[in-house]
Amino acid sequence: xxxxxxxxxxxxxxxxxxxxxxxxxxxxxxxxxxxxxxxxxxxxxxxxxxxxxxxxxxxxxxxxxxxxxxxxxxxxxxxxxxxxxxxxxxxxxxxxxxxxxxxxxxxxxxxxxxx
Amino acid sequence: xxxxxxxxxxxxxxxxxxxxxxxxxxxxxxxxxxxxxxxxxxxxxxxxxxxxxxxxxxxxxxxxxxxxxxxxxxxxxxxxxxxxxxxxxxxxxxxxxxxxxxxxxxxxxxxxxxxxx
Numbered sequence: 001x002x003x004x005x006x007x008x009x010x011x012x013x014x015x016x017x018x019x020x021x022x023x024x025x026x027x028x029x030x031x032x033x034x035x036x037x038x039x040x041x042x043x044x045x046x047x048x049x050x051x052x053x054x055x056x057x058x059x060x061x062x063x064x065x066x067x068x069x070x071x072x073x074x075x076x077x078x079x080x081x082x083x084x085x086x087x088x089x090x091x092x093x094x095x096x097x098x099x100x101x102x103x104x105x106x107x108x109x110x111x112x113x114x115x
Numbered sequence: 116x117x118x119x120x121x122x123x124x125x126x127x128x129x130x131x132x133x134x135x136x137x138x139x140x141x142x143x144x145x146x147x148x149x150x151x152x153x154x155x156x157x158x159x160x161x162x163x164x165x166x167x168x169x170x171x172x173x174x175x176x177x178x179x180x181x182x183x184x185x186x187x188x189x190x191x192x193x194x195x196x197x198x199x200x201x202x203x204x205x206x207x208x209x210x211x212x213x214x215x216x217x218x219x220x221x222x223x224x225x226x227x228x229x230x231x232x
Binding site for chain 2: 046
């Protein structure tokens with residue numbers, strides 16, 4: 001079945017360093033790959049997303065890269081700040097209407113940014 | 116962006132009782148909504164796809180007779196946990212996509228924390 005693997009499960013960095021989280025998906029029909037930040041007890045918050053017709057997307061300190069051939073995508077956070085500390089989830093979907101929109105989530109990465 | 120609400124935000128119920136959770140799209144109509152469950156320190160697991168006017172589609176391993184889903188209108192889906200047990204205690208979150216948008220972004224409700232005693 002559909003599966004998304006995410007690594008690492010925990011990541012600890014010093015403030016100002018970069019952080020990279022990687023995900024691999026199994027369904028080659030997937031064409032939409034969002035990244036979410038979730039703080040304790042709150043809803044997931046979309047931080048960046050990418051469609052399969054794009055190889056890279058950047059938004060200030062956050063970037064996502066996609067390799068369709070290898071079926072993996074990565075989140076890059078530069079100049080990390082303590083407020084970036086949270087759990088990050090990658091997800092994949094087929095992006096069409098109706099049930100194809102369903103998101104399959106990775107297991108999550110707990111990022112800790114130390115001052 | 117679009118807004119999805121959930122009610123209640125938290126609920127405590129006794130073992131064996133049923134509890135209903137509502138998910139509403141406030142500023143758009145959603146023919147499809149999704150229900151997720153999240154246990155502490157774990158990921159979001161898709162439970163079912165709620166389809167307006169038809170039966171929900173459940174993911175493998177999710178008991179459809181225990182988790183009843185009703186999508187009676189274009190702005191409301193409900194999840195009823197029947198005969199709840201302590202192991203059903205979890206964070207339940209719904210989501211929906213605004214069909215008017217060109218983006219594939221899904222909007223999540225704030226979640227409902229269910230505690231079964």
